[in-house]
Every structure is written in C-alpha cells, then in structure tokens.
Amino acid sequence: MSTVTDYTSDEIMTVTAAHALSGAMACFVGIGLPSTAANLARRTHAPDLWMIYESGTLGAKPGTLPLSIGDGVLAETADTVIPVPEVFNYWLQPGRIDVGFLGAAQIDRYANINTTVIGDYGDPKVRLPGAGGAPEIAASCREVIVIVRQSRRTFVESVDFVTSVGHGKGGTDRADLGLRGAGPSRVITDLGVLEPDPVTRELTLVQIHPGVSVDDARAATGWDLAVSPDLGRTPEPTAEELAVLRALTGK
C-alpha cells in the first residue's frame, strides 16, 4: 500500500479513529467526526460494522455522509427504525453496544467529558448544547472512544462540568460508581492517541502522529502529561483511505 504525506491533522485523526473499529462491532455513532470515522471504517476494513444512530436507525448504511443524526438516508438504509426510547432502553442500557464514540468540549486527565457549559453553570461563559445521549453512552457501551482536537483549552486539569463520566477520580472510581461499561479506552486527537493507565486510569500518551513531537502534545495539554515508555508512531494514512475519506467529506 502506498502512503502519502499530504493530509491534514483532522484526516489522520479520523483515519486513526476508523482503525479502532473492526469486524461486526455494534457502534453507537454521533454526528461529526465519529460518524465520518465509522463510515470510513465501514467502507474500508470493517464492512460489517453495525452503526446505530440515536435517532433510532439500527444498522444504517448511508451512501453519503449524513449531516444530522436523523437524515432520511439513515432511515432508508437501516435494518430497522425504532422509537427513541427503545434506543436507550433496549439497546444501550442492557450493554448491547460494543463501542460508543464521543466528542468533548473539555476533557480531563481521567477522560471525564464536558459538553454542557464553560464557566459557572448558573452564569456561563459559554453555553454548550448539553448532554444528549452522551452520559448513558459513556456509562453503558462496552468501551468508549473519544475523538477530540488536542489543545490547552480542551485538555484541562479539571472540567467545568462532568457531563459524561470517564474514569471519575481515577483508580477504581468508575467501577465503584456502578457503571457497567469499561469507559474510555482511547482518546484519539489530531496529535496522537492517549489510553488510560491500567491502574491509575490517568490518560497516557501512547502514540503520536507523524511529524508530531512529545513536546507538541505536552504543550497542548493542560496537565503534566504522562507519556508511555513504549511510545508508538501512527502509521501514515494510505492513499486509498484518504481517497475514501475525501469522497465521504467532499473535501
């Protein structure tokens, strides 16, 4: 397979996220980068990927990238369309979904996520859209993958609001809360990949993208970033992956 050097940081982030999906996984897909990554995976190495959108479309196979979670193309190509309460009660809550994809406006060292508010809740600096399906996706999927661009504004010491629980205060905190899914297993950014430490659950840089240095990742992190001694390097996207991705996004 040929590799190319001409790609954007968003593109390598999306391709890396697509690699995290495999086989016939059931994947809970949100709109934006997660949807792009899941659709890329389905068109390349994971044709059997089973995509669920929270609008109630199970097994959607859209021919074009949907712009919203409820586009008509999702209903037309789905195995079945179910009411929204069933999405959460029959599919998510009992643990039938292998992987959930989430974005974040802020994320902390234990992968707790804020999509609610920047600043004080009662007097916000920036009011964000809020929780949507995220709290229960984070709680109940077997694992969670977070896709987020890395910067000091986003990777903060302490999130202003815990919308979705990652690993809580670290250690066994998540399990102690009684959350049944394993929580965030990977945080994929435009600079690299972070994974929780097996014991402390603190996010650790395990992989960096080509052309990115550890110092770049540290500079874009609002806490003292732990770095794995076995730091890996992300493979370059293949020409095929980029072609499929660009056909999807129209860029």
Added chain:
Amino acid sequence: MIVSLDEGIRELVRDGDTVALEGFTHLIPVSAGHEIIRQGRRDLTLVRMTPDVVYDQLIGAGCARKLVFSWGGNPGVGSLHRFRDAIQNGWPVPLEIEEHSHAGMANRYVAGASGLPFAVMRGYTGTDLVSHTPNIATVECPFTGERLTAVPALNPDVTIIHAQRADRRGNVQMWGITGVQKEAVLAARRSLVTVEEIVDELEPLPGQVILPSRVVTAVAEVPGGARPSYAHGYYERDNGAYQAWDPISRDRDSFARWLETDVFGGAGAAREGGR
C-alpha cells in the same frame, strides 16, 4: 377535530402552559411554533429532547420562561444563539432551564404515557447533572436492593407534532424516523398534530406509526409544516436554511428583522396557514 392551524393553537395552547413540540430531526412542527409566536403566547415551559432552530425562535421571541431539554443546538451547524442570549444575558426575558440526558427525557415521556409517576433507569450516575437538576433521584430496587436512577413523568399540557397524513376522522399516520413523538402525544393532556395532507383513507405502510384519533385532540393540515426539517416521502431537509439561521440568530437586530418578515409578515403567515 380538523381545525386550521391558528384555531388549533388558539384553542389548545395557553399562556403558562407546558408545551412539547417534538421531532427528532425529522417532522419538526416548525409552522406550529411560528403560529405560537404570532399569537404572542407567553410564560411557556417548553419541553423537547432536542431544541433546535424553532425553539431558538420561540425563545428569542419571548414566548418561554423555562426550557426542559437534553440537547440544545443547531444540528450540524453549531450553537443556538437566541438560547444562549437568553441564558447568558436574560434577553429578551430570563430563561430557566431544566437539563437532562436523552435517556432521561425519553424515559420521562414513557412514564408520562404509561400513567406512572416516575421512570426507573440506569443513568446520570457520577455526572454533574445530578446536582444541578432537582428532578433526578435514586431509588432502590425492591427485589434486588440495587440503586437505580428515577426521573419524574413528563405530562405536557399540550404536545404538538407534525406527521405525514391524517384521515378525516383524525387518525394520524407517520413513518420514517418517528423519534419520541408517540410517547409525547400519549403523555400529554391535549395534542395538536399538523400534517402534510388529510386524506379519505390511510393506506397502510410498513413501519408506520398510527395515532388513533381518540388520543389526538386536533389535526391541522399544514403542507410544508415541518420545513426546514423534512417529511419523509414529501420533501428533503433544507440544510442551507439551518446554516443560514446561524448569522440571522447571532444578532438581536437581524433576528428582529427575521421575525418581522418571516413570521409576522403576511406571506409567512399565509404560507403556514396562520392568521
């Protein structure tokens, strides 16, 4: 049973009511929202899982004093600027919020539709929603002792939805993505359904949802009543309109001009069957 849109809103929506206009990207009752603005309703508690552009418009027009919701945004575009202005600056009137997750809101409608006082679920645990939203509690399972989350039933005074078709007796037929609309109607004290068309006979379709006329208070024929969202089998989503809303809504003056021309202007009202 079959009414005009302006009559339906006048008869069913009162100042101070709790009103749910539901729709999950598809079949959003936008024209009904505009008629609420035209009739100058005030102090409404607006309920919806996914308040988007039409709720931004209702909030900006000063119709709401409280919003109960789980995700507020312009899907695929960004923030709701009138919603933000109301929360951050109290403009045009202060807006109280009660915030949930989708799972919580969906379960609240299910409890409301089921005649139960609350719903049981796994959810919210460990999040800051618990300390900011009083309507989230824990309950012990009487059989296993397990701690679970409880949320109270939602029973709107009136639920408004948009559907593809109704017959002349007021039976409603909808298909495609039907979201939480059935539950929201069954949970409500009164309901208004706007439809693309009223037909003599409803032809059965695979995957359809039927709301029998006995649970529907009134039906109004409003072709295009979900625009700029879509009606499966009738018209596509106008993605450009969602993008165009962003600059219009950023600024109070441009929003006021939009209200004047597109909602209060004669053409907009006539198109939507308003007064």
